[in-house]
Amino acid sequence: MHRISNKWTLAALALIVLAIGLWAQQPAAPPAAPPSEGELTFSTGTRLVVLYCGVFDRRGRMVTDVDRSAFKVYENNVEQSVRIFRQEDVPLSLGIVIDNSGSMRGSRAGVESASVRLVKSSRRADEVFVVNFNDEAYLDVPFTSDISKLEEGVARIDSRGGTALHDALSMSLDHITAEGKRDKKVILLISDGNDTASVSVTAERLAEKVQKSGVMVYSIGLLAGEDRREARRAKRFLDMITKASGGAAYYPDSVSEVESIADQVAHDIRNQYVIAYSPANQALDGTYRQIKVTAGSRFTVRTRTGYYATPNEAPRRRAGGD
Structure with a gap:
């Protein structure tokens, strides 16, 4: 995998930061309400x-x-x-899954800074976890609303090794389905290329797992600096995963696209029909x-x-x- 330039990593992370920031501008969640006014709840037997x-x-x-x-x-x-x-607009269980492989090493400072801003801007009613991955996937921060814990998890970034993208997404799906308390569950995946190190799950099995989970997956593919063949392969995978889940994949070509994509992501997730x-x-x-x-x-x-x-x-x- 080729190393991607720093500006592309910052562009995509800025996209997510801006998107979550726009979510945070929504009115604060009201106090806990009875089931009929809160999250989706269903009668037994149906x-x-x-x-x-x-x-x-x-x-x-x-x-x-x-x-x-x-x-x-x-x-x-x-x-x-x-x-x-x-x-x-309903509260989210949100997973932030960050590619921390060696190809991202030159962008560590940007990743850390943008990720800290991201967790600070989540809504009060949301819950957030952080997974970093290289050769292996690490659940650095389980679900929490504690900003200091999230900051500590982001600060543990140490870019090195390969890209176990499939394993990281599989682990994130396991965590969000088992531990997420919100009915609406979303994963935001940031990666600059193809999987090179996963051992636990294939792309096809992962697509099936996504559909079984009911989790929406959004991705930012930083592919502009990649080999054309590798970029096409990565895009096929990200498109498959996000489309199956009802999410979307974004491939910024320039820094100038970041704000408009951020608007689109934020507006999409916060204005869906249930x-x-x-x-x-x-x-x-x-x-x-x-x-x-x-x-x-x-x-x-x-x-x-x-x-x-x-x-x-x-x-x-x-x-x-x-």
């Missing part, structure tokens, strides 16, 4: 599939005022019954169910492309209403 949906017009602009009646949800091409529909439907096929038989959501002919809906009907997909929380 399996619901939860989707976070972004709606975009033909020019790629996000649309936030689409009426419920316009939405249709399909599972394996069969229309489903929507039980919950909301358009609101849709939950009760599958017509309630069987937990382990099969893959393809999902498609439409909102009329003028708009495109971005959400996860499917899920595996396993017991893990069933909601863990008790009772609540529309």
Whole structure:
């Protein structure tokens, strides 16, 4: 893997910092509310599939005022019954996954500074963890709202070794699904290239794991300084992972793009529609169910492309209403 220039690393990290900073500008979360007013909660005995949906017009602009009646949800091409529909900003369980391989060594100061700013700007109601990775993945900071602990984790960055990207994302998925307390779970991945050191999971198995987790993955691929063939391979992987999860991948070409991409990322995650439907096929038989959501002919809906009907997909929380 070729070393990427310092400006590209700073550009992508600045993107995330700006995005989270924009999230933080939203009104402070209110005190804990009853289940019907708080996070999504479902009655026992009924399996619901939860989707976070972004709606975009033909020019790629996000649309936030689409009426419920316009939405249709399909599972394996069969229309489903929507039980919950909301358009609101909800608290996040957020994972920050940073490539700390040798190719990033020249950018250590920028990574540390930008990451500290990032954790300081998260919302009060959010919870954050930090994973750094090179040949191995390290959970430097489990979920916390303690800024000092997050700063300490970021300061432990020591750029060296290869790029165990698959292992790092797999570990992050395990942590966010097992320990994350928020219904909406997002991972932000920063990397400058392809996996060179993973031993525990292949790209294909990782894509399946992402779909089983229900976690949205966003990525910033710092590929402008990479070999063309390597860049194409990295882009295929990042596109596959993010699309399957309902997230998005970004590939900045210049520093001038950072602010506009930051606006797009922040607006996307904080302005999605929350849709939950009760599958017509309630069987937990382990099969893959393809999902498609439409909102009329003028708009495109971005959400996860499917899920595996396993017991893990069933909601863990008790009772609540529309």
